[in-house]
Amino acid sequence: xxxxxxxxxxxxxxxxDLKGAWPAVDxxxxxxxxxxxxxxxxxxxxxxSVTGFSLVQLIDPPxxxxxxxxxxxxxxxxxxxxxxxRNLRGDRIAMIFQDPLMxxxxxxxxxxxxxxxxxxHRQCSTQEALKEAAQALxxxxxxxxxxxxxxxxHEFSGGMRQRVAIATALLNEPDLIIADEPTxxxxxxxxxxxxxxxxxLSRETGTALLWITHDLAVVAELADRVAVxxxxxxxxxxxxxxxxxxxxxxxxxxLLASSAATVAPGERLKQIxxxxxxxxxRPSGCPFRPRCERALPVCAELDPPSQIRTDGHSYRCHNPxxxxxxx
Amino acid sequence: MTAYILQRLIQSVLVLLAVSxxxxxxxxxxxxPIELLVPPQVSAAERAAMIRRLGLDLPVWxxxxxxxGSALKGDLGTSFVHGVPALGLILARLPATFELVLLAxxxxxxxxVPLGLLAGLNPESRPSRAIMxxxxxxxxxxxxxxxxxxxxxxxxxxxxxxxxxRGETVFILGVPTSLLTLDGLRHIALPAxxxxxxxxxxxxxxxAAGTTEAMTQDYVKYARAKGVRRRRIVGRHVLRNxxxxxxxxxxxxxxxxxxxxxxxxxxxAWPGMGKLLIDSIxxxxxxxxxxxxxxxxxxxxAVNFFVDVLYAALDPRVKLTxxxx
Numbered sequence: 001x002x003x004x005x006x007x008x009x010x011x012x013x014x015x016x017d018l019k020g021a022w023p024a025v026d027x028x029x030x031x032x033x034x035x036x037x038x039x040x041x042x043x044x045x046x047x048x049s050v051t052g053f054s055l056v057q058l059i060d061p062p063x064x065x066x067x068x069x070x071x072x073x074x075x076x077x078x079x080x081x082x083x084x085x086r087n088l089r090g091d092r093i094a095m096i097f098q099d100p101l102m103x104x105x106x107x108x109x110x111x112x113x114x115x116x117x118x119x120x121h122r123q124c125s126t127q128e129a130l131k132e133a134a135q136a137l138x139x140x141x142x143x144x145x146x147x148x149x150x151x152x153x154h155e156f157s158g159g160m161r162q163r164v165a166i167a168t169a170l171l172n173e174p175d176l177i178i179a180d181e182p183t184x185x186x187x188x189x190x191x192x193x194x195x196x197x198x199x200x201l202s203r204e205t206g207t208a209l210l211w212i213t214h215d216l217a218v219v220a221e222l223a224d225r226v227a228v229x230x231x232x233x234x235x236x237x238x239x240x241x242x243x244x245x246x247x248x249x250x251x252x253x254x255l256l257a258s259s260a261a262t263v264a265p266g267e268r269l270k271q272i273x274x275x276x277x278x279x280x281x282r283p284s285g286c287p288f289r290p291r292c293e294r295a296l297p298v299c300a301e302l303d304p305p306s307q308i309r310t311d312g313h314s315y316r317c318h319n320p321x322x323x324x325x326x327x
Numbered sequence: 328m329t330a331y332i333l334q335r336l337i338q339s340v341l342v343l344l345a346v347s348x349x350x351x352x353x354x355x356x357x358x359x360p361i362e363l364l365v366p367p368q369v370s371a372a373e374r375a376a377m378i379r380r381l382g383l384d385l386p387v388w389x390x391x392x393x394x395x396g397s398a399l400k401g402d403l404g405t406s407f408v409h410g411v412p413a414l415g416l417i418l419a420r421l422p423a424t425f426e427l428v429l430l431a432x433x434x435x436x437x438x439x440v441p442l443g444l445l446a447g448l449n450p451e452s453r454p455s456r457a458i459m460x461x462x463x464x465x466x467x468x469x470x471x472x473x474x475x476x477x478x479x480x481x482x483x484x485x486x487x488x489x490x491x492x493r494g495e496t497v498f499i500l501g502v503p504t505s506l507l508t509l510d511g512l513r514h515i516a517l518p519a520x521x522x523x524x525x526x527x528x529x530x531x532x533x534x535a536a537g538t539t540e541a542m543t544q545d546y547v548k549y550a551r552a553k554g555v556r557r558r559r560i561v562g563r564h565v566l567r568n569x570x571x572x573x574x575x576x577x578x579x580x581x582x583x584x585x586x587x588x589x590x591x592x593x594x595x596a597w598p599g600m601g602k603l604l605i606d607s608i609x610x611x612x613x614x615x616x617x618x619x620x621x622x623x624x625x626x627x628x629a630v631n632f633f634v635d636v637l638y639a640a641l642d643p644r645v646k647l648t649x650x651x652x
Binding site for chain 1: 544545546548549550551552553554555556559563564567568641642643644
């Protein structure tokens, strides 16, 4: 038995349509230790959000989780009853969504929406719940929280709403927070404030964090470990230092090379040729092959298995980037 | 808020004025009431005196102005047929119609909203399909036919309920009502049901469409991710969001039922305003028809104002301000 907080093995989530079942998440393995911050990085359409929702079994038709185990503290969430899952969601596993403009209910007060997150999980009076909500709001830097609780979402700015979502996620001191691109819709200054606060709060409360993003800079700033996702699978994973400084998978290298921080001023940004394959047009063998500069004949035939090194750095590639050639 | 109310008041007066002109001209154009009012054997002199007494010898614009003048003093004219003030005649019939519509709309809402939720939550299920198919019948069957079928079923075959009239009434604050006597309730049941059915269908479709859409919204998924129970998600998150269109339509329907539940009142011989309107049109009783339409307009203006105020209560994003278009 492991002591991992979250252990995902071979997770596969498909979306059905008339022509068949298309895997959005295709055999994902992922481990999160207690109190650890893990960045899950990938392009749009790589399956990272679907992975996040699959973990808490929030996949609605036409989507379906068809294979794999999701072990949370040793308990397989795929076998858990609806009521058990409801009890875990928001209490032990909280989520923060991408778009703070859409996730808060426009016609209910902030106080009610935060209060219900408490009162749906433990016996407590409305007053007590509101008091806790006010404390949570002031923890994320919202002033005059009592007055704010009586307000509605449209009276908050985007950044403020995302703070509300973070405060809500922290209410029940969960073991794990899954944050799905929570800063993507915010401007850069707000983004770094929120990153800083989230990191601080998760360290203080010992909450593990799975941070889903397309932004490597965010991961570098925030995470302990990183998993890079491409076409529904994890292609490289390891500590932030290992993966970002010594990438072995050509896709990770490409992502790093195309981010502005790695390029000298005045120089053109590099880009990865082509686009991520759509879910119904994944190539045979390694799905990254058509865009890969290092592709070998074997890549077209055989899907590369995961190679795990002793230090936990793993990657799926037949022809990995030689060590020491990173940007 | 004050500026908003003031602006609404001015708008309302303009609407009333415009409606009064249109209705007055329209009723004038329908025909000459004298032919119906005066028995054929009456002499020409008596006939002329009657025309003068009713003010029908004046040109139409003078008739309109004198109507407007007395309307400003609260006198909407005197019924040609009954010889009493038109306004009093209509208002005496108002309670009967009002309680009928109130009951009908309550039934429509209390049955329609839950059924709509049910159909909207599982749109593919068998009961939902049955409900939605039923709403099409509810809309499309004509009111008079439905009324007759209800009478046939409940009064003729089953013999449970009476076919016509208002039954025993009691006075509450000087207003007669059928809702508080068993006999009255037995009488009001069928006409209320007849009025309720199309509105129930409307509510079901509105609520079902709203629910299906709301359930796909991010705030529902977020509430689920917070571990909120399904009952609370539907009853609070979803219902609060879909009540806005429901209130709009219910308000409009309420107004139009009070003003024009003519067919149902006729089929069930319910002594309400709608029946008075039909009778007055038959007899070309101009003052009653004009007064009726004026009252109906007033009612719509009031209902719409009420609905706007309700919006502000339901949707925190709506503020009632004077500069609203």
